Amino acid sequence: MQSPWLKNLVAWYRENQRDLPWRKNQDPYRVMVSEFMLVQTTVATVLPRYESFLKEFPTLKSLAKAPLWKVKKAWSGLGYYLRAANLWRACQEIERLGYFPKDSAELQKLPGFGPYLAGAVASIAFEVPTLPVDTNIRRVTLRILGKSDGTWYQMAEKGPLVPGTIGKPSEITQAFMELGALICKAKGANCSICPIKKFCKTKGAHSSEQKRIKNxxxxxxxxxxxxxxxxxxxxxxxxxxxxxxxxxxxxxxxxxxxxxxxxxxxxxxxxxxxxxxxxxxxxxxxxxxxxxxxxxxxxxxxxxxxxxxxxxxxxxLSLILFIPLAGFSATIKVAAVGGVLSGSLPQIAQPHLEADVVIGRTQEPEGEIVRFETPKKPVALIKIPDAAVKNANATIKKLKGDGNIVIIDWREEKKMKKNELLKFGRGLIEAGADMVVGRRKNGPAAMELHKDRLIAYGLGDFAKGPICALLKIQLDGKTGAFVSGEIIPFAQNGNDKPVPDEKKQAIWLIKKLSFEEIPKNPLLVTSEGKLLNKKEAVYPVYRNTPIGLSASSADGKIALTLTGRLQHYNPAPQNPGDIYDPEIQSPKSAKFLPGGEKVYVNSLEGFTTVVYDAKTRRQTALIRHRFDEKSERLFSGQKPFDYEFLVKPPSGNVNHFAGKPVEMELTHNGRYLWVSYYRRSYDQYSHNPCAVAVIDTQKDEIVRVLPSGPIPKWLIASPDGKWMAFIHWGDNTVGFVDISAADPQNFKLSHLVAVENRVTLDSLKPEGGDVVPIDRDKECGFCLRGAVFTADSKYLLVGRMSGGGIAVIDVKEKKYVETVWGTKPTPRHLALSPDGQWLYASSNISGYVSKIKVKDLLDRARKKQKTLKPSAEIFAGHSVRTIEVSPDGRWVYAASNGDSKLIVLDADNLKKAAEIRVDSYPVGLAVSPDGGQVWVTSQGRDGQGGHSVCIYQIATP
The missing domain is CATH 3.90.79.10 (Nucleoside Triphosphate Pyrophosphohydrolase)
Incomplete structure (x- = not known):
């Protein structure tokens, strides 16, 4: 096909082609996905879904292994779901073959591949000289050549239309497609700008073209x-x-x-x-x-x-209720804040709210049932004081029996204790109410979900309280179950007039109380005031964060640039800094040697610790955490404190197991790297003692394995080099190991210290029940996690993720001193400033980072004064995990798991200096000894994200 018009067409395409994501490379898998999607579907429809589909299934193998329902779900919005099924089956067949077929004839043997699809993939991905025949190409060539259908098909089969030497087959195929899509359209051909108009025989129309068939x-x-x-x-x-x-x-x-x-x-x-x-x-x-x-x-x-x-x-057939509710003494006050009153009763409404029904507080007498008719479901709003709850239960049941959605508007007459309050609210839900909203005397209170129904224990008083809130809720109109909601904060302006509160005080108070007062609360309160069911909350999932992405503080004092990545999801990266490494499997943590020359990465699901050259980022060693009869020399035979082995593997030897590496610590000036294991692989519920490996960093080999308590999620060495502390998540204890010897064979388990009380399996076992179903990862007492020794090695500070607070242990006296509260709930990670004067704590669920003076914390603990307000604190991001202080003490780095970001805080005042995107979902990080690099490990969650280590270059003037 050497016609001059074809030369013009290719030249035009090279200059005017659209920047479409599937044209960035000729990866056969990406080409195949795009061609399946584009069958009878416009480019505009495919564009947003193509990238999201490839994020879900970045490789042919990942698509082939996925369940079909997940593939179809990712295909949602494209229609023609048989294409998704055929694409999935084709990937499975290619995996079975072991190679990707290249020529059209062999491609047509794959599920879903016809002549066009086979020709398109062959020519675009593999430069096979063939011209696929779709509607655009057929229309363009019919118009240009002025041929009948019969003549045209002969030309297509025998060669005059087959690409020759004028351009690459991929260019010619896509040039035809582009011309048909942009200029030579079925309707309204724009002949005036056509690059080959002087060669066209029909000038935009041909009798052989099919007429559009009406649906x-x-x-x-x-x-x-x-x-x-x-x-x-x-x-x-x-x-x-x-x-x-x-x-x-x-x-x-x-x-x-x-x-x-x-x-x-x-x-x-x-x-x-x-x-x-x-x-x-x-x-x-x-x-x-x-x-x-x-x-x-x-x-x-x-x-x-x-x-x-x-x-x-x-x-x-569904009906959703939008229900704005507020707490106030006089309903009419809502008019002062821009609201309006609507309906036959004084209901609250927000202007321009699109809803099936709007419900608000009324001034009707207590016990009055206010009914609202909706297109499909009647709603009953009952006003009750707390003393009338027994009578209310009977009323609720009757209203539910009549098919109503029942909402309780409840007023507190006398101050109730926390347990009484929770029992009261949950009792109303269990009686059949679909939502309970309270008016407490002390202003906004906690919220929770109980049996998928919302309970708001207090929203404040619009007439009297300093802060209050409007609550906008979306309920399922069929079942009354909670769908989503929003807190809209207000505050008094000094003239008894509630106005919108830019400080969001009501949001912060409700968020705080909901976490602190209701453990394992299914309700998620975000910093923006959004209310979500945790099991349905969706966080952004990022992969392929672009190499070169940068961010800096507003004052230019710190800048971060993503310069490299180690990942196990894209086998054909385009950037040389993006390194594919199959050993990166749910990386949990990272650690630099003191000299900064090597970095160790714990690959949790790979049961390995991977060693990298910090400069070249190339793998230099691989340490596998699997033990059998050949590993007996590594186990000392020392009794694991006072724990017993209740479970044994098939071999009968308790030291035959695989260990998932969690965290790391260095001792002896970086000579030995300690790695804690999540649990022994055969011990499903963590009833056995776990273990900690000691690695010689000069050889990058395991030289000893010591037993530990249940689930040692953290370990920390004392600055004086005498002690290693195993922080046992599973039973409220800390195990101390004497490491004063130079030879690891002489390291000795010393003693256990319990924080308040030791959690035993017998104490967890229900009366008459068995110990087997008890999982120590979930039944973990205070769930001890992060820990640091004070600079003088006299005290150990331990974070309690369950129950809150920082526990203090006297190292010399070998005893627990006290727990000091004041940090936000769920403290997970602790870090000291380089001078040892300041403690930084990340709180996982609440998303806060706090700064506490170590001296004040110790004074409070010794005096049994159990609270201490942090010197500074900030909401850093959703689900903050690991934090680390820069070597110069200027910055605090935090991994935000929920937001998939690396956060940089000013260590002095904890103000946010900068943030940058990270592959989802980050959990660990390590700062190089010179402060010039930060490595962030993304473990992943629920099968999404993860398998990535992002490497950032840090620049500070």
Missing amino acids: KKLELAIKLHRDLKNRILLVRRNNKELFLKDGWGLPTESLKRCPPKNGHKTFSHSIMKWRIHAHIEKRAAKMTGMAKVKWVKRSQLGRYLFSSLWWKALKT
């Missing part, structure tokens, strides 16, 4: 069946269906065969060649005898339903 109209009955467990009935669709072949869907029938009953709703939907006019209604659950049906929980529908048709049908 056929289809009237359809869609039925929503629900059983007594509130599950939805789905039907397996077959290949004979007119649309949405294969996969799961709601039951459908022809409208003629199944005329609608009263109460049905209608909507329209376009799909493929069909314009569907749907009549949807609820039906009784009578289809259990059908073949290929499945009852599915509403929370699991995303695994089965992918087409927007089904979700549109479900939404049509």
Whole structure:
């Protein structure tokens, strides 16, 4: 195909091609994904979904191994779900073959590959001289050549249309596609700017072109069946269906065969060649005898339903309530803050709120039931004082029996104790209420979710309180269950007038109390005031954070640049600083040697510690944590404190196991690296003593393994070189090891110190129950985590992730002193300033970093004064994990797991100086001895993110 017009076409394409993500390289997998997506789908539709799909499945192998429902879920919004299934099957077949077929004939043997798709992948990915035939290419060539269909097909098959030497096959194929998409369109061809207009025989039209076929109209009955467990009935669709072949869907029938009953709703939907006019209604659950049906929980529908048709049908029959509620003495006060009153009763409403129903506090007498009619579900709002709760229970049950969503507006008459308050609120939910909102005398109070229902124990008083809040809630209109919400903060302006509060005091107070007063609270209160169910909260997932990404403080005192990455999710990186390393499997932590020449990375799921050259970032050694009969010399035989081995592996030898490496510590001037294990691989519930390995960093070999207590998640060495402390997550104890000897064979387990009380398996065992189901990772007492020795080695400070507070242990006296509270809940990681005067603590769930004077903390502990307010604290980010202080003491680095960011704080005042994106989800970090590098480990969570170590260069003037 050497025509002059083809030369012009290729030249035009090189200058004018769109910057599309699938054109950045010729990776066959990426090309294949794009071509599957673009079948009968516009580029505009594919663009946002292509990148997100590849983030979910970055490699062919990852897609082949994924369950089909996850692939279809990631495909959501593209339609034609048979394409997703065929793409998945094609990847599985390529994995089975062991290579990616290159020529068109072999590609057509793969599932879903026809002549066009095979030709496109062959020419674009492998430069095979073939021209795939799609609508755009057919239209362009028919117009240019002025040929009939028969002549055109002969030319396509025999060679005149096959790419020659004018350009690469990939360029010619995409040039045809680009011309057809941008200029030589089916409707409105823009011939005036066409690069080959002088060669065109038809000037934009040809009699052989197919006329546009109008969508056929289809009237359809869609039925929503629900059983007594509130599950939805789905039907397996077959290949004979007119649309949405294969996969799961709601039951459908022809409208003629199944005329609608009263109460049905209608909507329209376009799909493929069909314009569907749907009549949807609820039906009784009578289809259990059908073949290929499945009852599915509403929370699991995303695994089965992918087409927007089904979700549109479900939404049509759903009703969501938006309920703004506020706490105040006089309802009319809301007008002073820009609200309005609506309805026959003085309800609160926000201007321009789009909702099915708006409910607010009323001035009706106590016990009055205020009813609100909605399109599908009646709502009953009951006002009660706390003394009337018993009578309210009976009223709730009756209203629920009548099909109402029941909301309790409750007023506290006398101050209740915490346990009384929780019992009261939860009792109303268990009686059948769908939401409880209280008016406490002391202003905003904690919130929680109980049985997926919201309880707000107090919102403040708009007339009297200094701070108060408006609460906007979204409920499921069918079940009354909590969906989401928002706290809108207000404060008095000094003239008894509540105004919007920019300081967000009500949000911070409610967030604090919700975490501190209600352990394991399912409700997530964000710093912006959003209310979410933790099990449904979605955090951003980042991979392929671009090398070269940079950030700096506003004053220019510190700058960070991502200069490299070690990762195990992209086998064909484009940047030389992006290194693919299969040994990076859920990296947990990192550690520099004192000289900064080597970095150790604990690969948790790989059961390895990987060693890297800090300059070249190349792997220099691999230390595997697997032990068998050949490893006996590493185990001393010393009794593990006073623990017993309750579980044994199949070999019968308790020292035959694999260990997941968690944290690290250096001793003896960097000669020995200590690595703690999560648990012995055969010990499912951590009932046995665990272990800690000692590595000789000159040989990068394990030279000894010492037993420890249950789950030693942290270990720390005393500055005087005498002690190593094993922080036992599982039972409230700290194990002390004498490391004063130079030879690791002479290291000795010394003694245990319990923080308050030691948690034993017998104490956890329910009466008459067995010890086996008790998992020490979950039943962990105070869940001891981070720890530091004071600079003089006299005291050990330990963070209590459960229950809060910093525990103080007297090292010389070998005893627990006291716990000092004041930091935010769930303190996870502790770090000392270089001069030893300041303690920094990260609080995992609350997202705070606090700064405490060590001297003041010790004074409070010795005097049994149990509280100390931090000198400074800041909300650094969601789920802050590891923190580390720079060698010069100027900066505190924090890994925000929830936000997938590296945060930099000014160590003096804890103000946020800078932040930069990190591959999700970061847990650990290490700062180089010269302060010039920070390595951040991203472990991942729930199968997402992770398998990455991001390396940042630090510049400070």
